[in-house]
Amino acid sequence: MKYSELKQQAYEANMELNNRGLVLYTWGNVSQLDRDLGVYAIKPSGVPYEKLTAGDMVVVDLDNRVVEGKLRPSSDTRTHTHLYRHFEKIGGVTHTHSTYAAAWAQAQMEIPCFGTTHADYAYGAIPCTAVMTDEQIKRDYEEETGVQITDAFVQRNPLETPMVIVAGHAPFTWGKDAREAVYNAVVLEEIARMAYLTKTINPSVAPLKQEIVDKHYLRKHGKDAYYGQK
Numbered sequence: 001m002k003y004s005e006l007k008q009q010a011y012e013a014n015m016e017l018n019n020r021g022l023v024l025y026t027w028g029n030v031s032q033l034d035r036d037l038g039v040y041a042i043k044p045s046g047v048p049y050e051k052l053t054a055g056d057m058v059v060v061d062l063d064n065r066v067v068e069g070k071l072r073p074s075s076d077t078r079t080h081t082h083l084y085r086h087f088e089k090i091g092g093v094t095h096t097h098s099t100y101a102a103a104w105a106q107a108q109m110e111i112p113c114f115g116t117t118h119a120d121y122a123y124g125a126i127p128c129t130a131v132m133t134d135e136q137i138k139r140d141y142e143e144e145t146g147v148q149i150t151d152a153f154v155q156r157n158p159l160e161t162p163m164v165i166v167a168g169h170a171p172f173t174w175g176k177d178a179r180e181a182v183y184n185a186v187v188l189e190e191i192a193r194m195a196y197l198t199k200t201i202n203p204s205v206a207p208l209k210q211e212i213v214d215k216h217y218l219r220k221h222g223k224d225a226y227y228g229q230k
Contacts, residue, residue: 006057007041010030010041012178013092017096022098022186026049040060041060047071082149083149094172097170098188110126117190127156128166129148129152
């Protein structure tokens with residue numbers, strides 16, 4: 001099959017999401033993009049993880065047309081497509097309803113950078129989108145979810161902060177591929193949990209000073225980064 005490798009990558013990423021405990025039942029999806037071919041593989045809608053196979057993955061193009069697959073793609077497909085079309089350097093997208101990140105979404109609040117764990121993986125606060133308008137709801141809801149996200153990044157670099165809180169909904173994350181997008185979803189959930197506990201311990205806590213944020217983010221991601229092995 002032409003897209004077997006792409007579907008396998010998407011399948012493995014979806015199962016990793018399940019294995020990490022970030023989804024219940026069918027509450028999540030991951031996609032893997034092949035930008036050269038202009039298509040991506042995504043989890044089918046409503047299929048429980050314990051029944052999922054690589055062959056179930058649905059291949060969709062960047063006009064939301066099914067290219068290969070017998071099942072309907074995720075109901076969030078148009079959101080994934082919107083992100084791929086607007087964030088041109090990403091190759092994987094993950095959506096969950098993980099508990100702590102979803103709680104921040106339901107509170108309609110960004111996640112401030114309170115510590116260096118956060119700063120290691122996201123530069124500054126993790127943004128929360130605007131609440132979707134009535135006009136947007138009446139249009140293409142999933143497409144407009146993507147619009148909510150890209151509007152939140154008009155003055156942000158989506159590669160520096162590869163995660164977002166969608167107000168009243170749940171988180172999305174992305175990366176160079178599906179595996180990295182799932183990794184960022186795991187990181188986001190832990191950051192969200194830490195931030196919640198931090199605010200519980202000290203409700204008046206201020207965000208981490210910018211100089212420390214810069215130091216931690218740039219030592220890992222900057223042009224002179226020295227974290228890890230070469």
